[in-house]
Amino acid sequence: MRVMDYQGLKHCSVLVADDSAATRMLLATSLHDIGVGVVNTVSNGVAAIEHLRHSATSSITGQTPPVDLLITEWDMEPVGGMMLINWVRRHQDSPDRFTRTMIMSGELDAEKVERARNSGVNAVFAKPFSINSLRKHITHVLSNNPPYFKSRSYFGPDRRRHAPDAVLEERRRVQKPYGEKLGVGQYPDVGCFDLPHYLSEIALGRARERIDFGERHLAHQVLLRHSEDYVDWIRGDVEVLRLAFRLADENPEMRARNMALMGNLIHRLEREGTLLGYPLISAFSHTLANAIKADTRLWRQTAEIFDAALSGLDTVVRQNVRGDGGAVGKALSGSLGRLNKKLLSLRPLNAHRQGIARFG
Known part of the structure; x- marks a missing residue:
């Protein structure tokens, strides 16, 4: 010493x-x-x-x-x-x-x-x-x-x-x-x-x-x-997202709190994914972030998008889909494109004019 x-x-x-x-x-x-x-x-x-x-x-x-x-x-x-x-x-x-x-x-x-x-x-x-x-x-x-x-x-x-x-x-x-x-x-x-x-x-x-x-x-x-990689360190985060979504879907009174929790995790995954070699993680997280902003009265449609996007994110993590991901990445990108098109009809309404709450 x-x-x-x-x-x-x-x-x-x-x-x-x-x-x-x-x-x-x-x-x-x-x-x-x-x-x-x-x-x-x-x-x-x-x-x-x-x-x-x-x-x-x-x-x-x-x-x-x-x-x-x-x-x-x-x-x-x-x-x-x-x-x-x-x-x-x-x-x-x-x-x-x-x-x-x-x-x-x-x-x-x-x-x-x-x-x-x-x-x-x-x-x-x-x-x-x-x-x-x-x-x-x-x-x-x-x-x-x-x-x-x-x-x-x-x-x-x-x-x-x-x-x-x-x-x-x-x-x-x-x-x-x-x-x-x-x-x-x-x-x-x-x-x-x-x-x-x-x-x-x-x-x-x-x-x-x-x-x-x-x-x-x-x-x-x-x-x-x-050795491990980024997907090994975020498996727990994806599990937390899935649990928080399930609780939000089953319990409307818990929805706002759980969606806020999801928002914090999603924001981190969105900014980290591409930088650490997994652009599809950032892409699916971006879709989830947009889904959080959807009109709260359209929960059923929003829930379908959440479920599909979380499944895509889980596939990236489980199969270690780096970079463009080859054939698997191409299929995931196609699925992601379809989800984003659905989101176009779920853009948040003007909260002040309509008097409704938004998640996030």
């Missing part, structure tokens, strides 16, 4: 992702004040992904060395912090799935903390923050070297709050219940990675090109067989 406190931060590279220019500037200034040597900032998750890709292959002595720590805001458009964390931890194109990550939010609650931990973040902190609390979070995340676990539903650092302390050399010798390597035990998708503490070498000023990252490289080769 002393090395990281007083010397090592100047050798570390931090990437900040936040759609607020003021917050980016504040964080960059604060990070430099506590001694971080390289700080780069981006305005959203898409830009962060591009930076992570570029920096992984750029000169390690240049202005954009590989990222040691990613700090991201929770709520960003068009791609937010949680989706960015998923990409870092689970996507096959992630240059380093063991990258240290921190997520921040101005509206932090227990549910958000739990979701963040389940996505594999190393730390969560609230805004506004003091420079002392920021320093504490940074040094804790960069100094510790937790084992990383892979299970059927999780990949990330050890989530136990009271893991036994052990230096790296002791970890290699002591047999522990979670010491099984991924792919060799009874359950092929469950295992543990206990990598060398590369950041401690970086903190001591050792040139990156002289560090042996061989174990990390082998770990990535093993993890390639367990």
Whole structure:
């Protein structure tokens, strides 16, 4: 910790992702004040992904060395912090799935903390923050070297709050219940990675090109067989949409609340889909967003469109229909065109003139 406190931060590279220019500037200034040597900032998750890709292959002595720590805001458009964390931890194109990550939010609650931990973040902190609390979070995340676990539903650092302390050399010798390597035990998708503490070498000023990252490289080769993609991370969202629609259809008194819930999810899927390689997700979400604005007195016709659009969205997710989707994508696009034609007759009436309510 002393090395990281007083010397090592100047050798570390931090990437900040936040759609607020003021917050980016504040964080960059604060990070430099506590001694971080390289700080780069981006305005959203898409830009962060591009930076992570570029920096992984750029000169390690240049202005954009590989990222040691990613700090991201929770709520960003068009791609937010949680989706960015998923990409870092689970996507096959992630240059380093063991990258240290921190997520921040101005509206932090227990549910958000739990979701963040389940996505594999190393730390969560609230805004506004003091420079002392920021320093504490940074040094804790960069100094510790937790084992990383892979299970059927999780990949990330050890989530136990009271893991036994052990230096790296002791970890290699002591047999522990979670010491099984991924792919060799009874359950092929469950295992543990206990990598060398590369950041401690970086903190001591050792040139990156002289560090042996061989174990990390082998770990990535093993993890390639367990990669995920955007559709894997939104399956739960599609299930929520289907449940919310069913409740809205069966219970008119719950309709407005459930349609509002659907609207929030649909808006996020609409803006993320194309950016993350699934334009049909954006297209079906756009149709759903328009259906929400339909005349409330035409619920039966609107419900038919909702049901068909949700089925199309579910097909894209289940069959992993990327890009134009080939023959499946062509059929889905045709279905989508027919749905949009039906929507033309369901445009919302003037709410003030007609005295009716609209969803959304």
